[in-house]
Amino acid sequence: MLNSKIPAxxxxxxxxxYKATCKLVNPANKRKMEIIVVGTGLAGASAAASLGELGYKxxxxxxxxxxxxxxxxAAQGGINAAKNYQNDGDSVFRLFYDTIKGGDYRSREGNVYRLAEVSxxxxxxxxxxxxxxxxxxxxxxxxxxxxGTQVQRTFYAAGQTGQQLLIGAYQALERQVALGNVTMYSRHEMLDLVTIDGKARGIICRNLIxxxxxxxxxxxxxxxSGGYGNVFYLSTNAMGCNVTAAWKAHKKGAYFGNxxxxxxxxTCIPVTGDHQSKLTLMSESLRNDxxxxxxxxxxxxxxxxDIPEDExxxxxxxxxxxxxxxxxxxxASRAAKERCDAGYGVGSSRQAVFLDYAAAIERYGxxxxxxxxxxxxxxDTIVKMGKDVVKEKYGNLFDMYEKITGENPYEVPMRIYPAVHYTMGGLWVNYELMTNIPGLYCLGEANFSDHGANRLGASALMQGLADGYFVIPYTIGNYLADExxxxxxxxxxxAFAETENxxxxxxxxxxxxxxxxxVESFHKRLGKIMWDKCGMARNAQGLKEAVEEIRALKNEFWSDVKIPGGINELNPELDKANRVADFIELGELMCLDALDRNESCGGHFREEFQTEEGEALRQDDKYMFVSAWEYKGDNKxxxxxxxxxYEVVKPSQRSYK
Amino acid sequence: MEHYTMNLTLKVWRQKNKNDRGGFITYKVKDISSEMSFLEMFDVLNERLIEESEEPIAFDHDCREGICGMCSMYINGRPHGPWEGTTTCQLHMRAFKDGDTIVVEPWRANSFPVIKDLIVDRTSFDRIIQAGGFISVNTGNAVDGNSIPIEKAKADDSFAAAACIGCGACVAACKNSSAMLFVSAKVSHLALLPQGEPEKKTRVLNMIAQMDKEGFGGCTNTGACEAVCPKEISLDNIARLNQEFIGASVKTGK
Incomplete structure (x- = not known):
């Protein structure tokens, strides 16, 4: 049985x-301890900066x-915090409760409460x-x-909250670089984990130049190192987002959770054609108005x-x-899919629904x-004044929509459709954010820990920064004190030589x-299998087929992929090949996990398990656990x-009616 | 919106590495949809080059939603191409018509050496931030977020400056390869906030000193930077930077 080390x-x-009793490392010893941080998003940058400030190397x-x-x-909408500045009844407990419920009762109470506490x-x-x-x-x-909430607890900076938070963390990081506490290696990619006597002791990385x-x-x-949404090829992730660092650790023994x-x-901008390279999110904050x-x-x-109100x-x-x-x-995503599948979709592809601002514009006007x-x-005057208000609130998002689609969302409703955005699963970690490999930690989206089967909006930024600023600085000391x-x-x-070889x-x-x-052609094919058979709705037969198809794709990849250029130079195709090879293996595990979990919960919707009204039907008596997969060799x-x-919250059928 | 397809001629800068001389290579691309993004058009070309066993064109890109600041193409003589307030990745092919010739180059500036093809080295920007583009506050030292009210107009101006994505288009557009718009955006972002006050003077002096050390040119107020900035960072920030710089120089005697 896995020990999550949740304090009593x-x-x-x-x-x-925990904080009062965990072990500490004195300042003189901190100077001797070296810590590797892979990835510099909110979790990585905040962790690297905070650990540098503490005096670690x-x-x-x-x-x-x-x-x-x-x-x-690229995160747009905001970051949650239980400040209750609005006097609308928010509290640490409510944020905790909303997150547990939003996650459809598949996350840990202890972790989520801590998250709400440090928010x-x-x-x-x-x-x-x-x-x-x-x-x-x-x-x-x-x-x-x-x-997923009934209070106003989301802090924001227009539609660029992630940008502003990341720049804050980046600046803190660069300050530590200037002070000599952090050494930064950009254009470097981790390609394996080095373990010595069962402990994580380093990495092999490739200088991408x-x-x-x-x-x-x-x-x-x-x-x-972030999430693995790009396993679907099309997602709201950046082009470079990948699972490689986490996957290498997984193949070295770290369990992969859920x-x-x-x-x-x-709410994403719909696909326009085969050329599509990525999908763009329209912030959830747009659903406010x-x-x-x-x-x-x-x-x-x-x-x-031309469609009247009553139609x-x-x-x-x-x-x-x-x-x-x-x-x-x-x-919301399943409801959109349900309408489109039933033939009510809009736009040329019929795979879209309207997100309409006309009423909000008039109200604000x-x-x-x-x-x-x-x-x-x-x-006309009212509409004009209303547009100004909407512009102030969501201007950059509306501009982005117009640039991509060529349509003016102040005049016509936006067309939107669901798209892969975030992965709640990730490396299994205990309360201290340590994987089952001693000395190997996993923070932010890359770990599985806080969001259960569905993440609430404005919680990813919160988790990334909670892990980096306020959790790891304490928990890592508890390990390093013995090192x-x-x-x-x-x-x-x-061990380094062997891993490098x-x-x-x-x-x-x-x-x-x-x-x-x-490489791209394989990635696209993998994405299609995953989206069709392990996407918004899944069923046992489709998942079994997907596993077979992915295995075949893997064989084909390793016998027919074409990578131009050389090894000892900047070679983006080689970088991508390394990542896609890992995505293919991960895709198989995702399907196996989805097949194993005979229930619907949160984002995991197995068609065989739904209520009469089409809502997710959990099987708490059988699946009230985290699935942590151990790699045992090829396809095993x-x-x-x-x-x-659940000691505090009583799991129930999630209702938002 | 009517969609159409087009055939185009591309003249793209190819340069094997930083020591290679480099030069333009001409490519014809066919059946490009007006719905594609500019980078998706490059994806199509690269896929074809791979098929023909040629090396694809190397270019920087990541988020493809106009916020990470990684993409950096000089398109028809303008950083990020013809659309105002737009990054290369958000530029879409309906900006062009059938039969057009499009010239694509990397950012050109001594402080941004070419690494390969359209990829340049912008680490000089990171070093300018290291010189002072931050507020010195360690994790855990903060007071309550609402304990210092900030005038909305100032917070908004600070945000507008902080919206800089550090892409370097300002440098690429400037005949002097000046980084003043980038530096002024950071100085303004922090100087406008009470939290940035204590380090106001050293920040501006150190950042300017680093900017000079990196070899960026001086500002002659032509405004080319503002005109091409994908985030429409205002030239007013440069005025503020000058003011801050003079104030700090007089007061510190540096």
Whole structure:
């Protein structure tokens, strides 16, 4: 049985007690301890900066040209925190409860409570760093609502919250670089983990400019390498997002937790054709004011403006009156799929629904007119004033929509459709964020820990920063305190040489295939299998087929992939081949996990398990556990289970009606 | 929106590595959809090059939603191409018409050496941030987020400056290869906030010193940077930077 190391005692005292009793490393010893941080998104940058501040010797790695590019930067809507600045009844407990419920009762109470507990400190820290959050006229911080909650606890900076938080963390990181506490390796990619006597002791990485392999030692290794949504080829992830660092660790023994838990985000710009390279999210914050609808008539091809009000089906408001357009993401996505599958979709592909701002524009316009005592303002004036308000709130998102689609969303409703956005699954970690390999930690989206089977909006930024700023600085000391007698291990140690050779062999084999098909073509085919059979809805037969198809694809990849260029130079095709090879293996595990979990929960919707109304039907008596998969060689995994014990919350059928 | 397809001629800068001389190579691309992004058009070309056993064109890109700042193509004599307030990755092919010739180059600046083809080295920007583009606050030292109210207009101006994505288009557009818009955006972002106040003077002096050390040119106020900035960072920031710089120089005697 897996030991999650959740501290004993009442929920609200667990983290306090942990912090009061965990082991410490004194400042003189911290200077001798080296820590490797892979990835510089919110989790990685905040961890590297905070550990540098504490006096550890940190080495940080990213594959981009600068740590500021990590994909956390693209998060739009906001970050949750239980500040209760709005006096609307928020509290640490409510944030905890919403997150547990939103995750469909598949996350750990202890972890989630800690997350809610430190959320307030994150906002304080970011404000102190100069993150320019949105403010009210009185100078105080502004909040908005997000899905799955009934309070306003989301802090934001227009539609660029992730950017502002990441720049805050990036600046803190660069400050530590300047102070000599952190060494930054950009355009470097981790290609394997080095373990010595069962402990994580370093990494092998490739300098992406020269192609050279490098060995780096660390007393501990932190993987903050993000999620694996790109296994679907099309997702809202950046082009470079990949699972490689986590997957290498997995193949070295780290368990992979709940790999099939994927979040499909309801509001993305629809696919336009085969050339599509990625999908773009329209922030969930748009569901605050926008109304989602489809025509009441199947196959209605009239323009939105020609469809009268009584012929529109605001299906989220109809099905979920209590939460309306602000139901959690998994619920909203499935509802959109249901309407489109039933023939009510809009746009040329019929795979889209409307997100309409006309009502919000009019509402805001009337408020503005009222403020300016313009009691008899005509409709055009009201609309104009309303557009200005919407522009202030969501301007950059509307601009982005227009650039991509060529349509003006102030005039016509946006067309949206669900797309892969986030992966709740990831490397299994205990309460201390340590994987089952001693000294190997995993933070942020890369781990599986806090979001259960579905993540609520504005919680990813919260988790990444909680892990990096406020959790790892404590928990890593508890491990390193016992490592102070371990001197830095020279990288000519046989374990480094052996691991490097394996990496070299793999690169050579990839380059020597000299087949006929591009890496991209394999990635697209993998994505199609995953989306069709392990996407928004899954069933046993489809998953079994997918496993077979992926195995065949893997064989074909390793005999027919074509990688131009050389090894010892900048070669983006080789970088991509390394990543796609890992995605193919991960895809198989995701399907096996989805097949093994005979229930529906959160984003994992097995068609065989649904209520009469088409909602996810959990099987708590059989699946109240975390699936942690151990790699046992090609196409072989053992399943370990971590039971989930709900001491405070009583799991029930999730209802947003 | 009507969609159409087009055939285009591309003249693309190819350069094997930083020591190679480099030069333009002409490619014809066919049946490009107006719905594609500019980079998707490059994907199509690269797929074809791979098929023909040629080396694909190396270019920087990542988020493809206009926020990471990684993409960096100089298109028809303009960083990020013809659309205002747009990154290369958000530029879409409906900006072009059938039969067009498109010239694509890397950013050109001594402080951004070419690594390969269209990829340049922008680590000089990171070093400028290291010189002072931060507020010195360690994790755990913060007071409550609402304990210092900030005038909304100032917070908004600070945000507008902080929206810089560090892509380097400003440098590429400037005849002097000046990094003043980038530096001024960071100085403004932090100087406008009370939290940035204590380090205001050293920050601006150190960042300017690093900018000079990296070899970026001086500013002659032509405004080319503002015109091409994908995030529409205002030239007012440069005025603010100058003000901050003069104030700091007088007060510190540096």
């Amino acid at each position: 005692g009442p929920l609200e005292n667990k983290w306090k007690n 940190v080495k940080a790695y990213c594959f981009q040209d600068s740590p500021r590019r990590a994909h956390s930067i 307030a400190s994150i906002i304080d820290q970011c404000v102190a760093q100069g993150v320019p959050f949105a403010r009210e006229y009185g100078g105080l911080l502004s909040n908005r609502s997000f899905g 020269t192609g050279e392999l490098e060995r780096h030692f660390g007393h501990a290794v932190l993987l903050c 790999p099939c838990f994927t979040q499909i985000h309801p 926008g109304r989602i609808w489809v025509p009441k008539k199947q196959g209605d091809s009239r323009k939105a403006k 529109r089906d605001y299906y989220l408001e109809r099905r979920y009156p209590a939460f309306g357009n602000l139901v959690p993401r998994d619920v 009337k408020i503005e007119a009222g403020k300016q005592a313009m009691d008899h303002a005509d409709h 102070i007698r371990t001197a830095a291990i020279p990288t000519d140690h046989p 394996k990496v070299k062999d793999r690169i050579n084999s990839l380059m020597n295939i000299k087949g006929n098909r591009s 995994w053992d399943l370990h289970k971590e039971e989930l014990n």
